[in-house]
Amino acid sequence: MTTPNMFIVYVRDAAAAARFYGDLFEMKPVFETPRFIAFDLGGGIQLAVWSGADENFSFTGPRTxxxxxxxxxxxxxxxxxxxxxxxxxxxxxxxxxxxxxxxxxxxxxxxxxxxxxxxxx
Known part of the structure; x- marks a missing residue:
């Protein structure tokens, strides 16, 4: 069985968002790059904030x-x-x-x- 193991939240500033989520959920990042920062949620699941995407990827639908x-x-x-x-x-x-x-x-x-x-x- 294949199950999702990462939730990605799109943000304007990954470092600022990581500070917000780190403070809010009282956790520290386990992986950091300038535009992508991930937190371990346990059980092999991660939450990541991402401020950039490949320029070839475009999605105009609503975020829901x-x-x-x-x-x-x-x-x-x-x-x-x-x-x-x-x-x-x-x-x-x-x-x-x-x-x-x-x-x-x-x-x-x-x-x-x-x-x-x-x-x-």
Missing amino acids: SELCLALPGGPEGIDNHFRKWVDKGVDIVAEPYDEVFGRTFVVADPDGNLIRVAPVD
Whole structure:
């Protein structure tokens, strides 16, 4: 079986984005180049920020994905994490609210990429 093992987030400035994600998720890069920086998420999975692509590659469709941080602790844990990220000055897209899968909120990175916090399934 073939499974994805890397999630790439397109950004304008890889170094700035890596600082943002490193601070937000309290992790350090495991691979760094000037335009591509990767973080180990465990289990052979990586998150990377990339500020450049091959000039032969062009995609004009909308970006419709978001990263999700699934946390234990129920609604109180989600609300506590929200307050922690507010204290970091993160751009809030949606304050905590109850969705069909539980308590959730959404923030954006400096490039507008969405990050959702939700309960563990």
